[in-house]
Amino acid sequence: MGNGFYIWENNYSRALQWAKDKKARGTLENPSVVGVIYQLEYCLDFTDSQFIDLLPIYFDLLKADLHTAGKDFPRNKDVKVRGSWK
Structure with missing residues (x-):
């Protein structure tokens, strides 16, 4: 991990x-x-299959919106100082 x-x-x-x-x-x-x-209220609750099934749909919508806006898809980044939130 x-x-x-x-x-x-x-x-x-x-x-x-x-x-x-x-x-x-x-x-x-x-x-x-x-x-x-x-407490999960208004969010995608990935412990519930109905929300997991929505993920590919919203992924494709986000991808299309970013393409239209001429923006790159966001990427995760490692923290600069390993083991620290500084």
Whole structure:
């Protein structure tokens, strides 16, 4: 798994193990586990198949809009300082 953050729903033990593994490998100096309460309301809920099925449709619409506007498709970028949000 790459840079970023990960969510283990209802699995604090797994999240803590992930942080400990990152520290042991030396890939993160100060790995952390943060508890989060989130509520999905007006968004694409990818835990629900009806929303997953919409993704290709909206992807194609976005691609067409960007093409019409003469813009490139956005790309993810790595953080400049590995293991840091600075």
